[in-house]
Amino acid sequence: MKFFNYTVVFCLIFLNKAKGDGDDAEVADNVENYIWNFFKGDAGDYEPINNCKGEFMTCETRNASVVYTHWGRSDCTSDTSDVVYTGYIAGGHHSHSGAGTNPLCLPETPEYNNGLIASGIYRSLIYGSELQTSSYPPWAGLHDKDPLCAVCLAQGRSTSLMIPAKRTCPQGWTKEYEGLLMGSYYKETAGHEYLCVDLNPEVRPGSSPNHDGFLIHNAVGVCGSSLACPPYVHNAELSCVVCTW
Template structure:
């Protein structure tokens, strides 16, 4: 199919293309030109992402931000044992109701081991009652957006972004096996009855270290770093 464009200049021709494609895709009426040509130019990301979506994980929470996202599933944070040198390094949001394939279950030594997570924040006063508890998680779907971003050391999102939640930046202890930094919800939810010290995938507050290459100020030595999760 060929489209013959007629306009006073190249801009008019470009607008005709926008209008024509918009109407072919169902964005306007039957006649070319019924959709204002400049709408998508002025709101590029809105037009670009109108039917898109992005998934992010809310670490430490069992729900998603009601006005912006929907819950895909909820569960518990898990991963490799913090004292092991091998295994996976990325955190997992393990579903509350796992589904096993009994035909594939067997015994053996050579396995990658998955443990539950524990909050190791006994000297972080706001969370002193959560020490050794197992945090929850939720996988969330943000509709109408195309990307998500965790920003360390910030509590607010850049202009135009949607704030999903803010929290505390956490990782493993400095002398143990490393894993990804997580933004754990500032008001974490935990699994009831999970206070016993069983270790596993460990979560310690992350702090800035001055006297290194870190810019101090504005960073503060040994101060817990916040974080925020944003979508666009």
Template sequence: MKIFKGTVIFWYCLILLTEAKASKNNGGVIWNFIFGDKAFTTNFNNYVEYTHWGRKDCTPNSSEIVYVGYLGGGHFMQTGAGTNPLCLPEKPEYDERMVANGSHRAEVYGAEYQTASDQYPQWNDVHDTDPACAVCLAKGRSASIMIPAKRTCPEGWTKEYEGLLMGGCTHHKATHEYLCVDGSPQSRDNSKMDKNGFVIYPAVGKCGSLKCPPYVDNHELSCVVCTR
């Protein structure tokens, strides 16, 4: 008899929890009354995408690789160049039906690290090589953010990687977005050819309109990519 009563109570509680969950999802208060408004907020079916610039891998145990590729974009001397960086896959697929004619088209070039300097000894080996990239899915997360001038993530966020903030040279005609490039950079094999194209340089802070301190004039800016 006790076992029967226990079974009934178990199923009754399960029904109540199911109704409470539905009430919570519809803006009700029953679920919050039982568990609080922060309980069970993690959805392990969620994924968020981020690009790991400068590497061929993703964060172990928390992210999975969608595909691996190499950085590309518009040419640094073209005023009409595209501004957004592209992670170009290693094995492109072409549709022969889509063959463009004429001279007015957008152009995509390969990229190169521009890090030849005694200031960046850990980057000398990758100077003039093609930056690697990997598109990643972070498991159980729903948001990603790149924070410039930081090496740590806010409380409650997970660090995917940290590195060096990089962008276009101020003397070039083309502009493009700033990238957070991993501090342990990788390149496409046998790519040290100095072909230029979409070139990226370390970004530095400039005092004046930028408050110094805490920023330091001409100091390279770090960066971090975080998910939650």
């Protein structure tokens, strides 16, 4: 019996020294109460305390992180994410049938492997991007300008999601930014993926000349097809939101 008493005393002293402050102290107190009750014979089932905050947060995701691209801006939402790098939106040429379909966020300071640079015609060609917004009055002044981008790291979250035609995130998710859904012109030879471009886009200074390349157009809904109208509205610019969880 003395052995058990000494064991209890040792465990309680150890917990008292180790528990410290804050969440760890709460967990240690919970274990301490369980040890007392265990040796008294009425401990029941141990129920650990989950200190992970947020309705959808778990201990597994508390230390996780996820990367997303902030299209149209050179920053990230300061209170939710950190900047990994900033750059320029780029991709394949709108008139090339073999152009890549995914947009890229090219960093501001490229690094080349000089030993592998060679001449040749069989290449995949990457062009800078331009906003094609002359017919959209709020962004008419941004027409033919080159939008920026940023790659962002969201700490404590494990996945990201772009929701078209929404401005808000599902309950429990973190809103990173909202914007306009944008894509390629439907008559262009090369199509590309849709982007959620920030509502307040930044552009590269001095980038007004028309060079074409990777072109970005507003996306609108088309009624009279299989699109549900209402609630969708014909030719209305579609919004978008980027969320993390």
